[in-house]
Amino acid sequence: MIRSPIRKRACLTRFPFQAILFAVFLIGLTGRVDAADGDSVPIKVDQVGYLPDAAKLAVVTMAAKTFEVKRASDNVTVFHGRLGPATPDTDTGDSVQVADFSKLHETGNYYLEVPGVGRSWTFSIRSDLYLRTYYLAMRAFYGQRCGTTVDLGPEFPGYKHAACHLKGEFHSSSGKQGQRDNIGGWHDAGDYGRYVVNSGIATGTLLWAWEIYGSKLKSIKLNIPVSGNGTPDFLNEVRWNLEWMLKMQDDDGGVWHKQTSEQFPGFVMPEDDHLTSEVIGTGEAPYKSTCATADLAAVAAIAARLYQPFDAKFAERNLVAARQAWLWTKKFPNVTFKNPQGISTGEYGDSNCSDERLWAAAELWRTTGEPVYDDYFLKHYAEFRPSLEAPSRENWKDVAAMGLWTYALSTRQGADAKAVADIRERTAVAGRTIVEHTEKNPYRVSLQTGDYVWGSNGVAANYGMELLVANALAPNPSFVEGALDNLHYLLGRNTFSISWVTQVGENPYHHPHHRPSGADKNAEPWPGLLSGGPNAGRQDVALKKLPEGLPPARVYVDAQESYASNEIAINWQAELVFLLAGALR
Numbered sequence: 001m002i003r004s005p006i007r008k009r010a011c012l013t014r015f016p017f018q019a020i021l022f023a024v025f026l027i028g029l030t031g032r033v034d035a036a037d038g039d040s041v042p043i044k045v046d047q048v049g050y051l052p053d054a055a056k057l058a059v060v061t062m063a064a065k066t067f068e069v070k071r072a073s074d075n076v077t078v079f080h081g082r083l084g085p086a087t088p089d090t091d092t093g094d095s096v097q098v099a100d101f102s103k104l105h106e107t108g109n110y111y112l113e114v115p116g117v118g119r120s121w122t123f124s125i126r127s128d129l130y131l132r133t134y135y136l137a138m139r140a141f142y143g144q145r146c147g148t149t150v151d152l153g154p155e156f157p158g159y160k161h162a163a164c165h166l167k168g169e170f171h172s173s174s175g176k177q178g179q180r181d182n183i184g185g186w187h188d189a190g191d192y193g194r195y196v197v198n199s200g201i202a203t204g205t206l207l208w209a210w211e212i213y214g215s216k217l218k219s220i221k222l223n224i225p226v227s228g229n230g231t232p233d234f235l236n237e238v239r240w241n242l243e244w245m246l247k248m249q250d251d252d253g254g255v256w257h258k259q260t261s262e263q264f265p266g267f268v269m270p271e272d273d274h275l276t277s278e279v280i281g282t283g284e285a286p287y288k289s290t291c292a293t294a295d296l297a298a299v300a301a302i303a304a305r306l307y308q309p310f311d312a313k314f315a316e317r318n319l320v321a322a323r324q325a326w327l328w329t330k331k332f333p334n335v336t337f338k339n340p341q342g343i344s345t346g347e348y349g350d351s352n353c354s355d356e357r358l359w360a361a362a363e364l365w366r367t368t369g370e371p372v373y374d375d376y377f378l379k380h381y382a383e384f385r386p387s388l389e390a391p392s393r394e395n396w397k398d399v400a401a402m403g404l405w406t407y408a409l410s411t412r413q414g415a416d417a418k419a420v421a422d423i424r425e426r427t428a429v430a431g432r433t434i435v436e437h438t439e440k441n442p443y444r445v446s447l448q449t450g451d452y453v454w455g456s457n458g459v460a461a462n463y464g465m466e467l468l469v470a471n472a473l474a475p476n477p478s479f480v481e482g483a484l485d486n487l488h489y490l491l492g493r494n495t496f497s498i499s500w501v502t503q504v505g506e507n508p509y510h511h512p513h514h515r516p517s518g519a520d521k522n523a524e525p526w527p528g529l530l531s532g533g534p535n536a537g538r539q540d541v542a543l544k545k546l547p548e549g550l551p552p553a554r555v556y557v558d559a560q561e562s563y564a565s566n567e568i569a570i571n572w573q574a575e576l577v578f579l580l581a582g583a584l585r
């Protein structure tokens with residue numbers, strides 16, 4: 001969830017409140033979350049590392065003059081340099097000096113040593129640097145599977161759950177009653193709900209990663225149950241969620257908004273959540289929501305063209321579903337969703353579904369080339385052009401940029417040349433603005449002061465995605481560098497000096513708001529999961545105890561209870577995968 005006031009209400013948890021207070025105390029006292037190695041915290045590096053030919057910057061927040069890069073195997077200095085001037089960063093309150101070792105190209109494992117400060121976490125310089133992180137981040141979707149057994153072993157023994165949420169029924173708000181086959185999909189986030197709107201942006205983002213970077217992704221095995229069936233694992237995993245999204249479509253073409261229990265379950269394993277999983281509608285005719293229906297239309301239209309070479313029947317099923325969904329949205333252009341009485345799971349409410357319709361029209365046009373979709377797009381696209389301008393960008397609620405970009409990315413004959421040129425130019429301008437912001441930011445992240453909202457790590461990943469899309473439309477090496485900068489931020493070059501991806505890097509966060517991680521017996525959380533990140537909105541009640549006046553980029557605590565700053569979610573997970581796919585060499 002990005003840029004939305006409230007995503008979810010408080011989730012039940014068993015994390016002791018005293019632990020939160022202690023963590024808050026630690027932050028206030030020491031300015032850091034994890035005290036695993038005090039000397040390393042003031043030196044912030046991407047704990048995975050840097051590509052050999054890319055820029056290599058670290059950040060130091062204790063006054064010093066010089067730094068050395070040492071080879072981890074024998075502690076030999078391979079590079080030494082002077083730190084840049086101290087620059088105050090108002091978003092963190094840190095005084096920041098940059099260590100630039102871009103000229104070091106040699107492959108290896110290294111650490112920084114800063115005299116008078118300490119040594120950094122170990123990192124690598126390698127061209128296949130992000131392969132492992134990509135694998136873990138993409139495989140994390142398999143870990144989110146609902147309705148089936150999941151087992152990350154033998155690589156991660158003990159990370160498993162039994163088949164869950166095997167029974168479903170229609171809630172009275174859906175316009176139907178009785179049992180409903182509801183098996184499939186991905187658990188949305190730290191909870192076990194499934195929401196079509198967030199599934200839409202997550203699945204759409206992943207399919208885009210495939211469409212742009214498929215040649216790099218196709219041979220990467222994810223070690224999931226159907227590996228080796230002739231379809232690339234990436235598409236195999238995405239299909240698991242697509243199948244569920246298709247089941248959420250009613251016979252009339254409309255799509256129910258979500259399928260969840262009435263309230264959030266406790267912090268239990270998914271198979272121990274015995275609350276009834278219900279298909280939830282708007283409470284009155286036509287019961288389905290336009291945003292969910294248009295999102296399904298867009299995503300199924302993408303699937304129709306991408307699965308064609310691997311399973312033509314499945315591709316055709318998607319196309320039929322997309323067309324039917326599109327027709328439904330013509331009939332019902334703006335049926336919005338609010339939680340019916342008695343339902344307190346995530347709402348994903350959105351008062352305006354016209355951007356979802358634009359995205360659906362653009363994807364259907366890209367897949368079919370039929371004038372009816374082109375006409376709709378060309379009639380409406382101009383009103384959405386401002387959505388391309390930084391700092392605006394796509395998220396689960398605002399998908400107009402996806403519609404505009406897909407139209408311009410298409411190589412289909414017959415595209416309106418003026419519209420394509422217009423979108424390309426505006427996207428390039430936005431890209432240059434984001435790069436300017438990034439270069440000015442002492443931490444070299446694209447985030448602006450107002451961006452530390454719920455899921456700010458997803459906002460950072462989204463900036464990276466936007467830059468990579470801009471690079472696809474109007475190639476510019478600074479766009480790629482800017483995208484990598486956001487990845488460096490997520491993987492450790494941040495004020496906390498932590499990697500916000502579980503089990504990645506020497507100092508990853510440990511306590512995601514993620515039920516399986518909290519309920520199982522494993523010491524570490526499930527691997528590859530991106531935290532939501534700092535959130536100045538402090539929607540979680542417990543965190544109202546955080547000291548007032550913390551700079552926005554510091555409003556974060558590595559505590560399971562902090563759903564507003566430390567929850568995982570499939571939408572920002574998908575953005576991370578997109579960013580990592582773009583960083584694969």
Ligand SMILES: [Zn+2]
Nearest residue numbers: 146147164165
């Ligand atoms: Zn489940």
